[in-house]
Amino acid sequence: MDVxxxxxxxxxxxxxxLQESELYDADNRDPTQALEEARARQVSVRSxxxxxxxxxxLTTILDNPPYxxxxxxxxxxxxxxxxxxxxxxxxTEIPTAINSLSIDSQDTLMKYLYKGMxxxxxxxxxxxxxxxxxxxxxxxxxxxxxxxxxxxxRTV
Amino acid sequence: MPEIFNxxxxxxxxxxxxxxxxxxxxxLNSNDAxxxxxxxxxxxxxxxxxxxxxxITSIDxxxxxxxxxxxxxxxxxxxxxxxxxxxxxxxxxxPTLVLLRINRAATHVRWSPKEDKFAVASxxxxxxxxxxxxxxxxxxxxxxxxxxxxxxxxxxxxxxxxLLAAGSADMKARVFSAYVKExxxxxxxxxxxxxxxxxxxxxxxxxxxxxxxxxxxFSPSGDVLAFASHDSSISIAxxxxxxxxxxxxxxxxxxxxxxxxxxxxxxGHDCQxxxxxxxxxxxxxxxxxxxxxxxxxxxxxPGSVGRLKTGAFATFRDADSRGQTSSGTTDSKLSTIHQxxxxxxxxxxxxxxxxxxxxxxxxDGTLVIWDTASVSALTGRMAAMSV
Numbered sequence: 150m151d152v153x154x155x156x157x158x159x160x161x162x163x164x165x166x167l168q169e170s171e172l173y174d175a176d177n178r179d180p181t182q183a184l185e186e187a188r189a190r191q192v193s194v195r196s197x198x199x200x201x202x203x204x205x206x207l208t209t210i211l212d213n214p215p216y217x218x219x220x221x222x223x224x225x226x227x228x229x230x231x232x233x234x235x236x237x238x239x240x241t242e243i244p245t246a247i248n249s250l251s252i253d254s255q256d257t258l259m260k261y262l263y264k265g266m267x268x269x270x271x272x273x274x275x276x277x278x279x280x281x282x283x284x285x286x287x288x289x290x291x292x293x294x295x296x297x298x299x300x301x302x303r304t305v
Numbered sequence: 306m307p308e309i310f311n312x313x314x315x316x317x318x319x320x321x322x323x324x325x326x327x328x329x330x331x332x333l334n335s336n337d338a339x340x341x342x343x344x345x346x347x348x349x350x351x352x353x354x355x356x357x358x359x360x361i362t363s364i365d366x367x368x369x370x371x372x373x374x375x376x377x378x379x380x381x382x383x384x385x386x387x388x389x390x391x392x393x394x395x396x397x398x399x400p401t402l403v404l405l406r407i408n409r410a411a412t413h414v415r416w417s418p419k420e421d422k423f424a425v426a427s428x429x430x431x432x433x434x435x436x437x438x439x440x441x442x443x444x445x446x447x448x449x450x451x452x453x454x455x456x457x458x459x460x461x462x463x464x465x466x467x468l469l470a471a472g473s474a475d476m477k478a479r480v481f482s483a484y485v486k487e488x489x490x491x492x493x494x495x496x497x498x499x500x501x502x503x504x505x506x507x508x509x510x511x512x513x514x515x516x517x518x519x520x521x522x523f524s525p526s527g528d529v530l531a532f533a534s535h536d537s538s539i540s541i542a543x544x545x546x547x548x549x550x551x552x553x554x555x556x557x558x559x560x561x562x563x564x565x566x567x568x569x570x571x572x573g574h575d576c577q578x579x580x581x582x583x584x585x586x587x588x589x590x591x592x593x594x595x596x597x598x599x600x601x602x603x604x605x606x607p608g609s610v611g612r613l614k615t616g617a618f619a620t621f622r623d624a625d626s627r628g629q630t631s632s633g634t635t636d637s638k639l640s641t642i643h644q645x646x647x648x649x650x651x652x653x654x655x656x657x658x659x660x661x662x663x664x665x666x667x668x669d670g671t672l673v674i675w676d677t678a679s680v681s682a683l684t685g686r687m688a689a690m691s692v
Contacts, residue, residue: 165430167454172476173515252552256514291554293537300516300536302476 169218173302176217183215183223191230198237204249206234211254211261216303224305228268231261235278243285255290259298260305262286307599308674309642310348312341317666318361320649324368330354330375331666332361338375340398348672356383356400363413367420373398376411376425382435384423384444403444405433413459419466421488426457432471434483434503449481449504459520463527464657467492468507470530472518478532478542480508496528496544510542512550519559519573524566525658529585531569533558539571539581541588549588551581560650564660564677570594572647572665576639580680596681597640645669 160166178186190209197206210231215223238246247255265279286294318332329341329348337355341348359379366373373385383400390397405411409428416423425433425446430453433446454475461470469483482501484492493499497507508530511518516535523530530542537557542548556574563569568591572578577595581588638644645668653674655661664674 167475171454256552292556293552293554296535296537296557297514297516297552301514303514 169302176215176220176303178215178220180219180223183220184226187215187223187226187230191226194230194234198234203234203238203242203246207231207246207250207258208254210234211250211257214257214261214305216305227305228261228264231258232265232275232278235282236275240281243282244289247286247289252290255286256294256297256301257305259283259286259290259294260301263298264305307594307642307676308346309599310346310672310674311670312348312666312672313670315670316645316648316668317670317672318648319364320651320664320666320672321364321366321373322651322653322664323366323371326653329672330364330366330373331672332364332375333670334360336360336377336379338364338373352398354383354385354398354400357381359410362411365414365416365423367416370420372416372420374403374414374416374423376414378410380407380410380427381405382411382414382423382425382433401444403435403446405435405446406448407431407433409456412456415460415462417462417466417483418464422466422483422485424460424462424469424471424483426460426471428456430455430457430473432457432460432469432481432483434469434485436485436488438487447485447503449483451504452506452509453479458517461522463495463497463523464525465492465495465527467501468495468497468523468527470521470523470532472521472532472534474517476511476515476517476534478510478518478521478530478534478540479506480530480544481505482507508542508544510540510548512536512538512540514538514552516557519557520561520571522561522563522569524563526566529566531561531563533561533571533573539569541569541581541583543585546585549583551588551590553579553590555579559646559648562650562652562660562663564652564655564663565658568677570650570663570675570677572650572667574646576641576643576645576647576667578647578650578663578665578675579683580677590683592680592682594675594677594680595641595643596679599642642673643667643669643671 194206262279262283313333316334318334320331327343332338336357337353338361339350340352342351357377359377361375361377363376376382382403385398385400387396388399407427407429411425411427413426422436432449435444435446438445456474457471459472467484469481472478482505484503512534514536518532518534521532533539535557538552540550558571558573561571569581570578577593579593580591582591647665647667650665652660653662653664666672
């Protein structure tokens, strides 16, 4: 028996329903633009890592990240690039790298760490790296950083 | 030295003092409000205001007209006045029902500066502005609805009795005009605008990372608006100018009050009042009113962050490898005076513009009265964090 008797989605016509888009300012780049930018950053991060400039690489990838509903490809590329940076940093260098970041970048880094932990395939192989970065970042940026990751609707 | 009073074992949802601070009205997370009278260094219960059917979420006591307004999750508000009881002749508090016409819980209520109106924030995405109609001898309400999209969590009046700031769960802090034709005279022009009919939006602000706006406050002059939001930040907005946003590395702040034109005291899930200071050039966090020496818990030492260094794991590991038994029951007590979230901070002593003492109440059932001048640096930031 087909219990879904409604042919139209009445919820979209409900004026009072609160839309996700009303809660934050949308990313003003369109998907292709965001994807190009993400690829360009991937290239520049590779060259910075070759020169051993971890802080510069982190700043490049964390500054103005793609967020929101339409830019899935750009987001995946950004996460992969970030994971290469995280994996290539020695654990003793992590605190210096984090200290060189601005508060915005630290918040974005925390968002990516949680995203990495949430993605089912990645978490297994990268878990220890993500967790050690998480511990160091919490020591420096505090629980406020974690709260902002949970509150901020601009999901990376 | 802060004065500490253990009022109850249940959370204090709301508190309000009368004009001379000899009496305190509290809601102990229940349907009744209690009036406590100060006797020496204790607060003794003197009367119970029982009329609501659900938890009273907010109380405000008008200092000049000596009226109490209580707002509850039962979608009602009552205005209480002291009158002689017809049978016994004693002075008792008698309630008058206010028809709010909201279909969700009331969350916050505040008297206006002139005490002829009060604003009730509610989950019905509206703010009810209530004024007294002498013809019919009751309180009537008008609603501020557009463009609020979610529960209104806090309201604060501007000194000119017309403008109202509201913080809402749709991540925005707004300034409305609550000009009621029958009650108010035309207000003079302010930085927020001039010629403002009811429900005009004079400003809408949000913090960068968003987050529910838990608390809003106008500065003593009314020219600046501060709001605390759930992204662990406090923002100070100058209309027509910059918004200064201070991001804290600590847990979110849920309540704030201005103590002078350039100082704000805010408190929240970190269980200690934090002081901020600044001007239109910039704002920064100055310190805390709770220097950690008043509380009886053990301080979280440096480097004891991380899931393996504190708590149960560390206790058993130390017991096993070093033969150290746990350092007694003080492990679970926080080093701050409040042992749980502070939900309300209100001015206690001083004149508006130069507040010298503030009172705080919280989920732990304590009332603490602080000196605004004794500020210490925020060390041991992780004091309230347990892993």
